[in-house]
Amino acid sequence: MPRGAAKSDDAGAVRSAVLTLHRTTGLPVVFGGALSGRGSLRIxxxxxxxxxxxxxxxxxxGSGLGGKAMALGRPAWVSNYPCAASISHDYDAPVGREGLLSIVAVPVVVRRRVRGVLYGALREPLSLADRVVGAAMEVARDLEQDLAVRDRAGETLARARRAPGIDRGTARWEEVRAVHAELRALAEQVQDGPTRDRLRAATLRLAAAGLDGQDTAVRATLSPRELDVLSYVAVGCTNAEAAERLGLLPETVKSYLRSAMRKLDSHSRLEAVTAARRAGLLP
Known part of the structure; x- marks a missing residue:
């Protein structure tokens, strides 16, 4: 994923996390930002x-409460910001104008690298309850998982871009099919709707690259999960293996596969995969 796109995606993910933190904690002031450069973030x-x-x-x-959380890689909080001896006071002026006193800062750490910070604050010098700090940490962990999935998706897309103009019979085409299945699975793990839609659109572009015929009538009849299952069946996974990669039960995978076979008028796994490829649903 291009660096600029990654920053934009991080900012969008932080926006969603800030709203979630405000909703789940009831704190009157919640804010945050993503990394904007080496060792700095922008609220x-x-x-x-x-x-x-x-x-x-x-x-x-290293500066202020958020900078301390970034440097330590763990949450930091104070109950009376202007008087706190445990932090530097580089940002007393903007914090004071907003009237914030009790503040918690939770870093968002992905692959041992800080990607952003989430803050929650009160305008009274009160100790933040363990429940509030715990909720902030939980929202940050959810954001970390979301960003990690986005990173994996970007890396998988990059693999696909490095394999253009492939003959369908080559081993590299099998790599495209593996990338397609992985992207389908990653899309279901992303909480952000627009990002999930982009990943699904990428899988459709990969599938269209292997279009054998014009039988596109079934394109709209397969559900996303049916197509997810077929994607892994197409690369040789058993039902149990597909279930593990998709986070489903084997019986659920079997049910989706049966439904896809029925819709594709197929009597075997191989027939279903072949029909889906002819329809441009699979690469």
Whole structure:
């Protein structure tokens, strides 16, 4: 995935996490940002703010509460920000204009690298409850998983782009089929709708590259999960193996496969895969 696209996707994911954190904790002020450069992040998402003092603020690693959380790679919090001796006070002015006193900062760490920070705050000098800190950490962990899946999807797409103009009988074409199946599985793990749609669209482009005929009437009749299962069947997976990769039960995979075979008027797994390839549903 291009670096600019990754930053844009990170910002969108942080936006969703900030809204979730506000909803689940009830904290009056919630904000956050994604990494904007080496060792710094830019606060871009705010809920409950009454001024624009924090909007666009660049936080450097090691500076302030968020910078401390970035440097340590773990949450940090204070109950009276102006008086806290455990942090530097580089950002007292913007924090003071917003009137924030009790603040928690939770880093978002993917593959041992900080990708952003989520903040929650009160305008009173009160200790944040363990429940609130725990909820913030849970939202951050969900965001970390989402970003990790996006990263894997980007790497898988890059693999597909490195294999253009392939003859259908070659081993490299089998790699395209494996990439297609992996992208289908990754799409179902992504919480963000637009990103999930982009991944599914990428799988359709890969499938169209192997279009054998014009039998496209069944394209709209297979459900996403039926196509997910067929994608793994097409690369030789058993029902149990497909279930493990898709996070489903083997019986559920068997049910989706039976349904796909019926819709494709096929009597075997091989016939179903062949029919799906002729319809441009699989590469």
């Amino acid at each position: 871009s998402e705010l809920v409950g703010n009454t001024t624009d003092s924090l909007d666009g603020l660049v936080v450097r690693e």
